[in-house]
Amino acid sequence: MHVRTLCLGALALGDASGYEIKKLFEDGVFSHFSEASFGSIYPALTKLTDDGLLTCQAHSQEGRPDKKVYSLTDLGRAAFQEALSQPIQADKYRSDFLFCLIFANQMPTLRVSEILDNKLKELKEEHNRIEAEGIVPNTPSSDLVKEFGAHVTLSMIEFLEENRLRIEALGCETGACLSTPCEAVG
Template sequence: MNVRTLCLGILTFKEASGYEIKKMVEEDVFGHFIDASYGSIYPALTKMMAEGLVNVRAEEQAGKPDKKVYAITPFGRQELAAALLVDPAKDKFKSEFMFQIMLQEFLPKEHVAQIYQSQIEYLRDEIEKIRCCVGDHQVNHPSMSFVAGFGEASLGAGLKFLEDNRAQILGDETPSLTLVDGTLDHNKDQIEGQSKDQKNA
């Protein structure tokens, strides 16, 4: 699936400028399973404009530069439906973090501890982001809330695994802090971390 289809899909939810599409891909529910940069979004929009898949309207904004608001046309919807009909490519999950963990013996202990903590915080942030979407934003769309639920479930399980199995990688030198709660069932090392430097930008 290409940026074209991606933009077309987003535009079915609401009209948006290239800038706004990029923001959605970064922050909204979309962000968990798609990706795109300005360098691909703007040219795609321009080209689709020429092909009649979208139309533009210049919008003046008080206190902000003008923006070009794109909307999908009936022809665009047709194209989208066709593009959507091909069987989806299988999921692709890339994790440099996991690669580093796999090769942790080549890394200084402190580095491993640091990326481990960063990963936990990153996952917490992502989950929080999804919850925000479901809360304040309009994820009224049933499909949207389904997708959000899926993301929360997957990321949540991953996070829990990292929290529970910390000792497996980091040894028992867990930061001496308070336990999350009293309901420990088996071999838990649940520790609430405190650092705040999120290095993976």
């Protein structure tokens, strides 16, 4: 999704600074959906403001630069509704873990077990985080999205646990391995 739409969506939840918007995508409610960097957020906010879709007010802070707080205008709300009516791009799922599993036959069985353990730990932590976090706004649609995320992570955990022996059997004996790829994974 275009960063302009992401910013409009963040501001549909309420007024926010660029930093607060970034935090939504970094470790907040939007962290599960998309990435947006400071390098893309601030130019988008400037352009949206120039186009009349946002207003920007400077709030003074003691001993710090003014905090710019952005708000949606009526034109911005209309632009966000228009963006939501457009066709949705297919989701892209990328996984270093799955890439490494392709080469499990080139890794010692112990390494396959290690990356499997690490992935399961990561997924369980993610599942617990999803279950524990409150979503803003707290609406039936946001509750459904939270439930979807919890279900997806739980399904991944169940699949890996149910297929653990099969996955580990892909590994090779230490002397028969060509190399140990994917050292950075896990």
